[in-house]
Amino acid sequence: MFLELHNIWRDGFLVCEYFGPTVGFVVGTLSGIRTARILVIAVLEPYRCKGIGTALMSEFTNACGMKGISSIELEVRKSNKGAARFYTKHGYQVIDVLPRFYKDGEDGLKMWRNL
Numbered sequence: 001m002f003l004e005l006h007n008i009w010r011d012g013f014l015v016c017e018y019f020g021p022t023v024g025f026v027v028g029t030l031s032g033i034r035t036a037r038i039l040v041i042a043v044l045e046p047y048r049c050k051g052i053g054t055a056l057m058s059e060f061t062n063a064c065g066m067k068g069i070s071s072i073e074l075e076v077r078k079s080n081k082g083a084a085r086f087y088t089k090h091g092y093q094v095i096d097v098l099p100r101f102y103k104d105g106e107d108g109l110k111m112w113r114n115l
């Protein structure tokens, strides 16, 4: 699945290496004519809250700008307050609640930002 996503839009698939090993990544895809969707962004636990997520997010946003994308959407678990705070800090706002969006029955939050 990751290889397929990489093939579809390689600029929307970014990794962060820290002196060799990969410590974080973001995977986005094109979900509309001028819309991108972040499927996953994650940083290895010991490397969190050091600006790596922000660096990934800003490179991803630049890649979207280069592609002529005008909005970015994503989903996050309702319980994932840390990630929701991270996204809010990067200009995303909650536009919808997605009941039972996840396989375990948890609701999701749909978040969105304009570029």
Ligand SMILES: CC(C)(COP(=O)(O)OP(=O)(O)OC[C@H]1O[C@@H](n2cnc3c(N)ncnc32)[C@H](O)[C@@H]1OP(=O)(O)O)[C@@H](O)C(=O)NCCC(=O)NCCS
Binding pocket: 039, 040, 041, 042, 043, 044, 047, 048, 049, 050, 051, 052, 053, 054, 055, 076, 080, 081, 082, 083, 085, 086, 089
């Ligand atoms: C969300 C995530 C990618 C952020 O990456 P990061 O490298 O830690 O982010 P940065 O250091 O650039 O930014 C940190 C900011 O994000 C927010 N944040 C990130 N994780 C947080 C947490 N667990 N609790 C509260 N705020 C958090 C804070 O606002 C923080 O800003 P502050 O330091 O001024 O308080 C990372 O925490 C992560 O991998 N989480 C687990 C995976 C996940 O939930 N991914 C999102 C859903 S797919």
